[in-house]
Amino acid sequence: MSMLRTLNPCLPLWPGVSMFQIMILLIIVCNNSMLIGLIWEEIMMRVMIINDT
Secondary structure (H helix, E strand, O other): OHHHHHHOOOOOOOOOHHHHHHHHHHHHHHHHHHHHHHHHHHHHHHHHHHHHO
16 A cells, blocks of 8 residues: 555555545535525515514
């Protein structure tokens, strides 16, 4: 294992890890944007209700 690491210092241990990390990052970003959208809708609904009264 140590010889392999010294031979390939630039390459990651598994070639698919980078793609996997990118997929996870994309999923997290999508979830965050959806959550922000839901929170924004909640805030707007409350502001509309406050303005109506």
